[in-house]
Amino acid sequence: MQWFGKGSSNVEDGRGGGGRVAVGGGIGIVVVILGLLFGKDLSGLVGQLPVADQVEVKKGVPAGDEQAQFVSGVLESTEQVWGAEFRELGLNYDQPTLRLFTSSVQSACGGASSAVGPFYCPGDQKVYIDLSFYQELKDRFGAAGDFAQAYVIAHEVGHHVQNLLGISAKVDQARRTMSEVEYNKLSVKLELQADFYAGLWANKAQQLKDFRLDAGDIDEALNAANAIGDDKLQQQAQGEVVPDAFTHGTSAQRMYWFKKGFETGDIKQGDTFNASRL
Numbered sequence: 001m002q003w004f005g006k007g008s009s010n011v012e013d014g015r016g017g018g019g020r021v022a023v024g025g026g027i028g029i030v031v032v033i034l035g036l037l038f039g040k041d042l043s044g045l046v047g048q049l050p051v052a053d054q055v056e057v058k059k060g061v062p063a064g065d066e067q068a069q070f071v072s073g074v075l076e077s078t079e080q081v082w083g084a085e086f087r088e089l090g091l092n093y094d095q096p097t098l099r100l101f102t103s104s105v106q107s108a109c110g111g112a113s114s115a116v117g118p119f120y121c122p123g124d125q126k127v128y129i130d131l132s133f134y135q136e137l138k139d140r141f142g143a144a145g146d147f148a149q150a151y152v153i154a155h156e157v158g159h160h161v162q163n164l165l166g167i168s169a170k171v172d173q174a175r176r177t178m179s180e181v182e183y184n185k186l187s188v189k190l191e192l193q194a195d196f197y198a199g200l201w202a203n204k205a206q207q208l209k210d211f212r213l214d215a216g217d218i219d220e221a222l223n224a225a226n227a228i229g230d231d232k233l234q235q236q237a238q239g240e241v242v243p244d245a246f247t248h249g250t251s252a253q254r255m256y257w258f259k260k261g262f263e264t265g266d267i268k269q270g271d272t273f274n275a276s277r278l
């Protein structure tokens, strides 16, 4: 894809100088195990982990930093798409902030290491990403390409949309009354809807004047969705890391919902909670 906009003004650069530091294998493993036991929501638990977050946070991204510029551009396009969608719904779209970090970060949802992958925190309405995840996406999951990277951002922004629409709160409330197994099913629906919203973004972004979709872009996103399905991951060694933990749906489901969002571009088609099939 190509983006000719100026980039979002909602990016915070909290990356440290030296790349991967202090928070290494040990804590990463702890987080993964917690993820396996408790499902998607790591927030309260990772809060107990020591987080080295003494970095200076700057507004915006440096000129010449292509990857950060790209992420900023994707975020800007999501602001335009969701701004228009919300206007159509008669609602106001509060733009999320995207925070870049390295190794570990402190969020309103607690501290987190890069090992949990990109995540969204409803408490501060921020998307968190360590850009080294993209290397992992390519090397470990075989999902290369800029549009695979854009899909990751669009999926996390999808969680922000769910937050604004009150969907996340309903799911959180329901969680208190159900078993872990039941909750996992609900979590899958939430995740698949975020994939649908990512697809919807791709559909609407095509109509933006500053946006151009390249041949093969959608395949890159579908390939990424395929690569990070729960079933695929479980075939690999236990303890693999996925974008925002486990219980996200199978590869086929993730591809189906992204595609449905892309093909329909209609938010009403994205009710994964009442869908006759997932």
Ligand SMILES: [Zn+2]
Binding pocket: 155, 156, 159, 191, 194, 244
């Ligand atoms: Zn997610």
